[in-house]
Amino acid sequence: GTETAEFAELKTQIEKMRLDYQHEIENLQNQQDSERAAHAKEMEALRAKLMKVIKEKENSLEAIRSKLDKAEDQHLVEMEDTLNKLQEAEIKVKELEVLQAKCNEQTKVIDNFTSQLKATEEKLLDLDALRKASSEGKSEMKKLRQQLEAAEKQIKHLEIEKNAESSKASSITRELQGRELKLTNLQENLSEVSQVKETLEKELQILKEKFAEASEEAVSVQRSMQETVNKLHQKEEQFNMLSSDLEKLRENLADMEAKFREKDEREEQLIKAKEKLENDIAEIMKMSGDNSSQLTKMNDELRLKERDVEELQLKLTKANENASFLQKSIEDMTVKAEQSQQEAAKKHEEEKKELERKLSDLEKKMETSHNQCQELKARYERATSETKTKHEEILQNLQKTLLDTEDKLKGAREENSGLLQELEELRKQADKAKAAQTAEDAMQIMEQMTKEKTETLASLEDTKQTNAKLQNELDTLKENNLKNVEELNKSKELLTVENQKMEEFRKEIETLKQAAAQKSQQLSALQEENVKLAEELGRSRDEVTSHQKLEEERSVLNNQLLEMKKRESKFIKDADEEKASLQKSISITSALLTEKDAELEKLRNEVTVLRGENASAKSLHSVVQTLESDKVKLELKVKNLELQLKENKRQLSSSSGNTDTQADEDERAQESQQMIDFLNSVIVDLQRKNQDLKMKVEMMSEAALNGNGDDLNNYDSDDQEKQSKKKPRLFCDICDCFDLHDTEDCPTQAQMSEDPPHSTHHGSRGEERPYCEICEMFGHWATNCNDDETF
Incomplete structure (x- = not known):
């Protein structure tokens, strides 16, 4: 098991x-x-x-x-x-x-x-x-x-x-x-x-939404925890009610024990009355030696009654033991209930089974005690009826014996009178015999007669003595009969009292049965509630553990939220600073545009004035057009670079986890950065050339105003000689970049394999690459150069 x-x-x-x-x-x-x-x-x-x-x-x-x-x-x-x-x-x-x-x-x-x-x-x-x-x-x-x-x-x-x-x-x-x-x-x-x-x-x-959800979940968990705590308080109150009901059951058991004690006292009184009856019967047996068979029957019946009484005593002892066992079991129940309250809900089912078994035992024992009480009542009624019939039979027998003794006395008296008559007749016969017979015969007859007389006298004395004894026995029997009648009346009264008490006891047992049924119902309900309480305790423990986990997660999320808030504040500050800087740059550019528009208006007016005077500017118009075409080319390059950047971004977003493409994208980003650096250097060169052109225009304008055209031509020739004498810019064919190092000094050349990569120049190897000494760039000659190309 x-x-x-x-x-x-x-x-x-x-x-x-x-x-x-x-x-x-x-x-x-x-x-x-x-x-x-x-x-x-x-x-x-x-x-x-x-x-x-x-x-x-x-x-x-x-x-x-x-x-x-x-x-x-x-x-x-x-x-x-x-x-x-x-x-x-x-x-x-x-x-x-x-x-x-x-x-x-x-x-x-x-x-x-x-x-x-x-x-x-x-x-x-x-x-x-x-x-x-x-x-x-x-x-x-x-x-x-x-x-x-x-x-x-x-x-x-x-x-x-x-x-x-x-x-x-x-x-x-x-x-x-x-x-x-x-x-x-x-x-x-x-x-x-x-x-x-x-x-x-x-x-x-x-993470704000997550934190809000987590906080809402925490609030809901706290609410559920509060509800479980309230339920636990309710269950504790219900358990207190159960303990009070158990105390009431104990009080009822104490009352039942008191009633059992009263029943024991009544049984002791009955046993004492039985002993008195046995003593009386023993005295009657001593007095009535002739009625031995009836007395043996009475003894047998008394023995049967004694056995019944012993059985009743055994049953009463068993009932007392059951009551004590019930009390002990109820005490065990209370102890187990307290232990179950301390140990949560592990032993509730076992206690429930024990309670149900004990309640069934209680009900069975109550039924058995009720049946035993009914059997006792029936046996008591049988015993009273049997004792009544036996007393009546004994009285009838005693009356018969009295009548018989009286008849015997009458017969003895009649025999005495007959014997006296016979004695007188014998005397008469003796007198006659005396006269008729001899003295010896008479003496013998007289001796015989005297013997017979003595014998008859002795028998008379015996009969008198027996008669006196019988008379005394009759008197004692009458007295005993009267005593027995009185005791029977007393026993009848006691039986009525006992019957009333048994009725009361039966009513109390019925009330106790009803109370026990109610208590069993209450116990079953409490057991169900205990089971529910155990389940809710388990759930509450799970909820407590889950709540603790949620609290830990909430603390972690709080820390994360604080860090995210700090980062967000930093990001907002950076964004605000960038926004402010952009707004400043926009305001500066707008102010510059307005200034430049005003300057343009002024310049337009000056151009209208200088249009007729400045004939040499027409020759520079072609230069400006070439600069504009070069500017368009540069813008196309910028657009191409932006498209490459977009493609790089798109490839970055599409291949977010691909490490092989990441290297290609990094190389492309480096190339675009190099192109941007190159454009920056070109812009710096263009600014420098722009300053030179500005100086030229000022000198041309001064020469045009002063009429010194030869000086201007001389200045142009000197400038061309200076430009022709400029050193060429450093350029690397491997890296395809300016101003860093020469091809011979390239650091990647040492790392290259025996088969170097193909050059980015896609022309024929025998053909000379066009190089502009003015721009210091490949792609065109100096004769086809426009100074405004990079603009």
Whole structure:
């Protein structure tokens, strides 16, 4: 029985563990799904932000381009003179500087976004690792489930094979402990994964919604905890009610014990009355020697009564023992109830079974005691009726014996009178014999007669004595009869009193039965409530553990939120600073545009004045056109670079976890950065050349005003000689970049393999590459050079 109970407990524990594991797995899956969804949402939000920023930058670039186009159109229409065109070139240079600064800022922003994308890619990789870990955890959980199912099968097999139950149970418990250790290890791994996940989540920006949800969940959990605490208080009050009911049951048992004691006292009184009757009967037996058979019958009946009384005493002792056993069992019940309150709800079912068994025993014992009382009553009535009939029979027999003795006395008297008559006749015969016979015969006859006379006298004396004895016995019997009648009356009165008491006792037993039924109903209800209380206690413990976990998670989320708020405040400050700087730059550019517009108006007026005077400016018009064409080419290059940057961004967003493409994208970003640096150097050279051109125009204007055209020509020839004597710029064919190093001094040349990579120059090897000494660039000759090409 104990082994089956242990196996049942093992089964219940295994089922509970399996259910708990299933709940934990489901909770983990739900958490992982929610976290994945949140990460996906955050990634989508980041991508949307990136796209928005890129679109804003593109819009700003397009707006700047549109402004540039408009300005260029205006300048193309209004650029008729060299001074105006030079002013416009200066404006464009400044605008290009602003654009370059903006491009630099945009490159910084793009670098930031690329770093953010790299961080998000690392987070995605971490998420993939988490997913792999979760999948491994799921597979391990599945294995554990399979192992649990195998363990259940083994338990069933163990139930069939009862001989090897203990050893197999110990092995199963060891396996379960090992599995529990595995589960704890898995939980620790999951906790580590969750910690990693939390550290990843710290770097994400949108956690306010999660925290709000977590706070709402915490509030709901607190509410549920408050409800469970209230329920626990209610259950404690109900348990107090149960203990008060048990105390009432104890009081009822004490009352029952007092009634049993009263019953014992009544039985002792009956036993004393029986002993008196036995003594009286013994005296009657002494007095009535002739009625031995009747007395033996009476003795047998008395023995039967004694046996009945002994049986009743045994039953009463059993009832007392049952009452004491009931009291002890109720005390055990109270102790177990208190223990069950301390030990939560483990032994409620056993106590319930014991209570039900004891209640059934109580009901059975109450029924048996009621039946015993009824049997006692019936036997008592039978005994009273039998004693009445026996007393009446004894009285009738005594009356018959009295009549017989009186008849015998009459017969003895008649025999005496007959004997006296015979004596007189004998005397007469003796007298006659004396006369007729001799003296000897007469003497013999006389002796015989005297002998007969003495014998008759002796018999008369004996009869007198017996008669006196019988008379005395009659008197004693009459007295005893009177006493017996009185005792019978007393016993009748006692029987009526006992019957009344038995009726009262029966009514009390019925009331006790009703009270016991009510208490059993209350106990069953309380047992159900105890079971519910145990379940609610288990739930409340689970809720307490889950609440503790939620509190820990909430504290972690609070810390994360504080860090995210700090980062958000820093980000907002940076964004505000960037916004302020952009607004300042916009205001500066707008002010510059207004100033330049005013200067343009002034220059237009000056151009109208100088239009007729400045004939040499027409020759520079072609130079300006070539500069504009070169500017268009540069803008196309800038657009191509921007398209390459967009493609790089798109490839970065599409291949967020691909490390092979990351290197290509880094190379492309480096190439674009090199191109931007090259453009910066070209812009610096153009600014320098613009200053030279400005000086030339001033000198030309002064020469035109003073009539010194020869000096101007001489200045131009000197300038050309200076330009022809300039040193060539450093250029590397391998790196395809200026001003860093020569091809012979390239650092990558030492790292290159025996087969170097192809040059970026796609012309024929025998053909000489065109090189401009003015621009210091490949692609065109100095004769085809326009100084405004990079503008």
